Amino acid sequence: MNEEIKLTADLFEPLSEDEKNHEFIAAQSKTYFQDAWGRFKKNKMALIGLAFLSVMVILAILVPMFSPFEYDGMDLTALNEMPSLTHPMGTDKFGRDIFVRVMYGARISLSIGFSSAFICLVIGVVYGGIAGYVGGKTEMIMMRIVDILYSLPNLLIVILIMLIFGSNVISILIGICITAWIGMARLVRTQVLTLKEQEFALAAYVLGASRSRILFKHLVINCMGPIIVNVTMLVPSAIFTEAFLSFIGIGISAPAASWGTLANEARTLIESNPIQIIWPVLSICLTMLSLNFIGDGVSDAFDPKKK
Amino acid sequence: MQNAILKVDHVKTYFPVSTSIFAKKQYLKAVNDVSFEVGEHETFGLVGESGCGKSTLGRTIVRIYDPTEGKVFYKGQDIGRLKGDELKKFRKEVQMIFQDPYASLNARMTVGEIIREPMDIHHLYGSKQEREERVSQLLETVGLKPDHIRRYPHEFSGGQRQRISIARTLALDPKFIVCDEPISALDVSIQAQIINLLEKIQDEMNISYLFIAHDLGAVKHISQRIGAMYLGSLVEIGESEELYRNPLHPYTKALLSAIPIPDPQVMRKRAALDLDGEIPSPLNVPTGCAFRTRCPKAMPVCAEVKPELQTVGTSQVACHLYAK
Numbered sequence: 324m325n326e327e328i329k330l331t332a333d334l335f336e337p338l339s340e341d342e343k344n345h346e347f348i349a350a351q352s353k354t355y356f357q358d359a360w361g362r363f364k365k366n367k368m369a370l371i372g373l374a375f376l377s378v379m380v381i382l383a384i385l386v387p388m389f390s391p392f393e394y395d396g397m398d399l400t401a402l403n404e405m406p407s408l409t410h411p412m413g414t415d416k417f418g419r420d421i422f423v424r425v426m427y428g429a430r431i432s433l434s435i436g437f438s439s440a441f442i443c444l445v446i447g448v449v450y451g452g453i454a455g456y457v458g459g460k461t462e463m464i465m466m467r468i469v470d471i472l473y474s475l476p477n478l479l480i481v482i483l484i485m486l487i488f489g490s491n492v493i494s495i496l497i498g499i500c501i502t503a504w505i506g507m508a509r510l511v512r513t514q515v516l517t518l519k520e521q522e523f524a525l526a527a528y529v530l531g532a533s534r535s536r537i538l539f540k541h542l543v544i545n546c547m548g549p550i551i552v553n554v555t556m557l558v559p560s561a562i563f564t565e566a567f568l569s570f571i572g573i574g575i576s577a578p579a580a581s582w583g584t585l586a587n588e589a590r591t592l593i594e595s596n597p598i599q600i601i602w603p604v605l606s607i608c609l610t611m612l613s614l615n616f617i618g619d620g621v622s623d624a625f626d627p628k629k630k
Numbered sequence: 631m632q633n634a635i636l637k638v639d640h641v642k643t644y645f646p647v648s649t650s651i652f653a654k655k656q657y658l659k660a661v662n663d664v665s666f667e668v669g670e671h672e673t674f675g676l677v678g679e680s681g682c683g684k685s686t687l688g689r690t691i692v693r694i695y696d697p698t699e700g701k702v703f704y705k706g707q708d709i710g711r712l713k714g715d716e717l718k719k720f721r722k723e724v725q726m727i728f729q730d731p732y733a734s735l736n737a738r739m740t741v742g743e744i745i746r747e748p749m750d751i752h753h754l755y756g757s758k759q760e761r762e763e764r765v766s767q768l769l770e771t772v773g774l775k776p777d778h779i780r781r782y783p784h785e786f787s788g789g790q791r792q793r794i795s796i797a798r799t800l801a802l803d804p805k806f807i808v809c810d811e812p813i814s815a816l817d818v819s820i821q822a823q824i825i826n827l828l829e830k831i832q833d834e835m836n837i838s839y840l841f842i843a844h845d846l847g848a849v850k851h852i853s854q855r856i857g858a859m860y861l862g863s864l865v866e867i868g869e870s871e872e873l874y875r876n877p878l879h880p881y882t883k884a885l886l887s888a889i890p891i892p893d894p895q896v897m898r899k900r901a902a903l904d905l906d907g908e909i910p911s912p913l914n915v916p917t918g919c920a921f922r923t924r925c926p927k928a929m930p931v932c933a934e935v936k937p938e939l940q941t942v943g944t945s946q947v948a949c950h951l952y953a954k
């Protein structure tokens with residue numbers, strides 16, 4: 324069959340320059356995060372949320388530093404004042420500047436939100452990652468511990484911790500984090516369970532990579548998308564929990580201020596000076612709203628199906 | 631065989647399957663008593679239907695799975711007993727190329743990082759600079775451009791990805807590579823390129839292959855000897871040419887008759903040996919010869935005694951038809 328085909332030199336011609344380069348990749352090489360940022364940018368609401376949050380963070384840092392008023396500086400000559408040029412949000416029943424107090428509250432509320440999300444991220448990823456990767460009995464025991472923790476009444480634990488360690492930022496952080504990392508751990512575990520059977524993980528194993536290298540350099544990196552989405556959802560829920568605790572009076576206590584504390588203080592004056600409660604509540608609402616928009620944007624940005 | 635680099639000795643790899651807590655524990659018999667040897671600079675082909683345990687056997691050999699019974703010897707050493715530095719040396723010398731070039735590369739690492747990783751793990755070469763140079767060199771060996779080093783795997787085609795994964799295994803200068811269906815996910819013209827690349831590397835670096843595939847043509851081309859596997863057991867081992875010209879086991883005959891011939895007239899004349907029924911579940915392997923439920927020449931003895939591999943001519947076959 325093959326003998327019938329006669330091959331002569333003139334049947335062949337050299338490849339043109341064009342054809343030689345046809346495997347050249349013209350597109351800019353984009354990392355995963357650049358790609359996700361590109362998609363995030365297209366979401367207007369998420370961008371507005373991000374802008375609002377950035378302004379809030381900057382104000383929270385700068386206003387208490389440069390304002391002539393202290394967050395706990397009382398002025399008995401200016402009680403319950405309406406907003407004016409000197410006091411943009413007015414003063415409270417002790418003559419303290421509400422604008423400075425709201426921004427000081429932003430410091431506490433936001434730092435509790437972000438640091439508890441960070442703590443949950445670290446604990447959840449390590450715990451869930453180990454449980455998922457090691458598997459077997461270890462996993463069984465680790466996940467049952469998680470189930471037990473999850474079944475405890477969250478609020479009760481927080482209140483007990485506040486009773487033992489006192490009402491301060493650290494005990495609120497412990498109280499929030501003690502259960503909030505569970506969602507992250509479960510998420511990472513399921514992701515790692517599916518990823519560890521994939522060939523790239525097996526390849527790393529055959530190459531002789533150590534367990535921690537496979538877990539963190541190969542598996543966790545590949546579930547970064549869902550992890551980040553989860554983190555952006557943790558921040559608002561932590562802020563909300565803190566505000567709630569402070570509002571019912573077991574969180575941050577006066578003269579220190581978080582948004583919940585401020586709302587609680589203003590609550591007593593809601594009939595005579597209703598404007599005072601608007602500022603902390605508005606701050607909570609707008610921050611929560613922008614965090615949720617950011618969360619939505621992030622989860623869309625990391626969803627490969629929306630590419 | 632005198633200079634065998636790898637010896638598989640009565641290996642069984644079972645997976646426990648639990649349907650419920652109270653059910654009797656069942657085992658999925660993926661590899662059920664397999665023995666063979668691979669010589670230095672040899673390519674041993676392994677063929678069989680999907681699900682017959684080829685990949686599990688390959689993975690047992692590189693010690694992803696531990697065998698339930700039996701042993702694998704690499705250069706005379708029982709790999710199940712390796713620890714510490716010896717295990718590391720084994721990992722360096724025995725490598726695996728995976729089937730799916732889309733799943734076998736970490737999507738978050740650049741090509742350069744992927745190929746450099748084995749050298750980082752084994753602390754090869756003194757400086758990062760030397761490793762980078764070696765990466766470019768390897769890219770060239772497998773036919774990619776050095777400027778691909780900063781690209782991510784998703785920017786490449788299947789064939790190019792398989793080249794990247796070959797470059798990654800070569801970074802360790804391995805002596806034995808298990809190729810787990812390295813070409814089945816690629817289209818035909820690319821398959822030939824990868825096969826040629828594998829052969830070129832074999833000659834340059836003196837490597838032995840265990841070449842797993844279900845594409846019989848490709849296996850014949852690359853292998854010196856071939857083993858046919860059915861439901862976890864080897865049914866026939868033979869020299870590549872001999873096995874194709876003169877298959878002994880009824881299963882091998884059926885397998886070879888399924889190769890399409892690119893000539894309709896020859897194809898029509900050939901009597902196709904169609905097998906009836908499906909491959910039985912490896913959870914419930916038939917007694918005696920595993921193939922008897924589908925074998926056209928099954929005899930009463932097949933249900934009772936499991937045939938052992940015996941030498942017939944230059945081949946070895948596990949079938950009662952050839953009982954002496």
